[in-house]
Amino acid sequence: MYQDVLLHVGGQWRAAQGGKTIDILNPATEEVIGKLAHANTADLDEALDWAAKGFAQWRKMSAYDRSKVMRKAADLLRERLDKIATLMTMEQGKPLAEAKVELAGSADVIDWFAEEGRRAYGRVIPARLPGVYQMSLREPVGVVAGFTPWNFPVSQAVRKISAALAAGCAFILKGPEETPASCAELVRCYVDAGVPAGVVQIVFGVPAEISEYLIPHPTVRKVSFTGSTAVGKHLASLAGKHMKRVTMELGGHAPALVFDDADLDQAATILAANKFRNAGQVCVAPTRFLVQEGVYEPFLEKFVAKCEAIKLGNGLEDGTTMGPLANDRRVSAMESFIADAVGKGAKVRTGGKRSGNKGYFFEPTVLTDIAPDARVLHEEPFGPLALFVPFKNYEEAIAEANRLEYGLASYAYTRNTGRVTALGHDIQAGMVGINHHGLAVPETPFGGVKDSGYGSEGGAEGLEPYLVTKFVTQASA
Numbered sequence: 120m121y122q123d124v125l126l127h128v129g130g131q132w133r134a135a136q137g138g139k140t141i142d143i144l145n146p147a148t149e150e151v152i153g154k155l156a157h158a159n160t161a162d163l164d165e166a167l168d169w170a171a172k173g174f175a176q177w178r179k180m181s182a183y184d185r186s187k188v189m190r191k192a193a194d195l196l197r198e199r200l201d202k203i204a205t206l207m208t209m210e211q212g213k214p215l216a217e218a219k220v221e222l223a224g225s226a227d228v229i230d231w232f233a234e235e236g237r238r239a240y241g242r243v244i245p246a247r248l249p250g251v252y253q254m255s256l257r258e259p260v261g262v263v264a265g266f267t268p269w270n271f272p273v274s275q276a277v278r279k280i281s282a283a284l285a286a287g288c289a290f291i292l293k294g295p296e297e298t299p300a301s302c303a304e305l306v307r308c309y310v311d312a313g314v315p316a317g318v319v320q321i322v323f324g325v326p327a328e329i330s331e332y333l334i335p336h337p338t339v340r341k342v343s344f345t346g347s348t349a350v351g352k353h354l355a356s357l358a359g360k361h362m363k364r365v366t367m368e369l370g371g372h373a374p375a376l377v378f379d380d381a382d383l384d385q386a387a388t389i390l391a392a393n394k395f396r397n398a399g400q401v402c403v404a405p406t407r408f409l410v411q412e413g414v415y416e417p418f419l420e421k422f423v424a425k426c427e428a429i430k431l432g433n434g435l436e437d438g439t440t441m442g443p444l445a446n447d448r449r450v451s452a453m454e455s456f457i458a459d460a461v462g463k464g465a466k467v468r469t470g471g472k473r474s475g476n477k478g479y480f481f482e483p484t485v486l487t488d489i490a491p492d493a494r495v496l497h498e499e500p501f502g503p504l505a506l507f508v509p510f511k512n513y514e515e516a517i518a519e520a521n522r523l524e525y526g527l528a529s530y531a532y533t534r535n536t537g538r539v540t541a542l543g544h545d546i547q548a549g550m551v552g553i554n555h556h557g558l559a560v561p562e563t564p565f566g567g568v569k570d571s572g573y574g575s576e577g578g579a580e581g582l583e584p585y586l587v588t589k590f591v592t593q594a595s596a
């Protein structure tokens with residue numbers, strides 16, 4: 120059922136002008152499952168022309184009418200959920216049930232922004248003179264260039280596109296080349312719902328070539344990127360050079376603090392589920408498990424039992440709870456992080472290696488006794504590695520939680536209510552989940568601080584990056 124994936128430019132689904140394609144692999148089988156159209160600069164020029172036309176039309180439509188089109192796109196996504204989920208599992212690897220959850224959540228995101236766009240309120244500011252009206256108006260920023268990764272092919276794209284469309288912007292998406300079909304199907308939902316030609320377009324190709332071309336282009340007024348901190352810094356500097364507004368959703372290295380008064384069963388269940396969801400390829404996945412000394416061993420045992428109950432397999436097979444890694448780069452990355460840590464004295468408590476010799480399967484892994492200079496305690500592993508580190512007291516836990524330049528998600532488990540409040544203040548992160556996971560729902564802000572980026576992709580805050588403020592003052596003539 121997997122078909123070749125085309126570009127969507129100027130209201131048409133079509134091959135790249137140069138006719139070039141690249142192979143799409145299934146990470147569970149390593150087989151080629153399709154071909155992807157690979158854009159060149161002529162395709163990008165066409166997309167830019169159409170984006171300018173699409174923007175001129177879409178911004179004039181009322182927020183009410185835009186909202187109706189978007190709600191229809193959400194309904195189409197729900198209707199097509201089973202088919203798109205299968206495509207996603209085939210190209211990305213995640214279990215089918217996880218793909219379905221991602222899509223259901225994505226439809227909710229469209230609905231949320233469809234309504235939020237109707238509340239892009241300005242202000243009337245009391246004037247100093249009679250007969251003068253001073254207004255602060257919110258207007259769409261313009262054409263947006265978005266770049267989204269392969270770990271959540273639909274949900275990474277849907278937040279950016281929906282917020283932009285709700286604000287009245289047009290969007291050119293550089294989708295994920297390794298997981299393109301499900302992302303293209305998301306675009307098809309907006310298109311089939313009736314967005315005018317040029318309002319949502321999708322291209323694929325060489326990421327660096329596309330970003331270097333689109334970001335400086337005068338038609339593009341805003342850049343939104345999700346991916347690694349290194350690439351994010353590069354794109355932010357390019358955008359800065361050309362005075363483009365920017366949203367950056369970058370890497371994380373989330374600390375999960377488990378105190379000696381925590382409900383250990385609850386903590387192990389929730390943290391293990393979120394560590395190994397999407398095979399750990401999640402920017403908000405708990406990574407550094409900081410556990411208070413008195414409960415370190417019992418919590419570790421409970422957590423390891425959860426790891427060993429995970430059923431690794433092809434995401435399309437019933438009963439699979441963790442699929443393969445999405446590409447071979449992640450397998451090499453896991454092997455290299457583990458070899459480095461073990462070489463410096465770390466112990467592998469469970470897992471630790473590739474599984475099977477076909478597909479990019481990697482065992483859920485727990486490392487203990489990790490030396491402070493092990494690379495994995497500094498760089499985002501972005502895979503199924505849980506790093507256990509004991510701590511003595513609150514101050515030591517906070518110091519370790521805040522040690523890195525990352526500041527995306529963080530988690531803590533404790534029954535002490537005073538500590539619950541203090542944690543919310545003391546952890547340097549864009550998101551703090553205490554005694555439950557609870558992140559990344561449409562109505563709440565999602566984003567990081569420090570090297571994890573800037574801007575927010577959820578909640579009322581999620582619309583802001585796509586709006587500019589205009590001041591109008593008028594006096595009766």
Ligand code: NAD
Nearest residue numbers: 266267268270326327330346347350369370402448499501
């Ligand atoms: P990578 O750093 O090369 O790419 C990360 C993402 O950025 C990909 O989607 C890629 O297409 C895109 N990209 C890379 N160079 C680009 C450029 N010059 N212009 C525009 N887009 C560009 O590495 P990778 O192997 O694909 O992913 C590995 C790392 O990326 C992970 O370790 C993780 O830190 C990060 N990552 C983060 C997220 C996230 O949700 N924040 C998602 C995927 C990957």
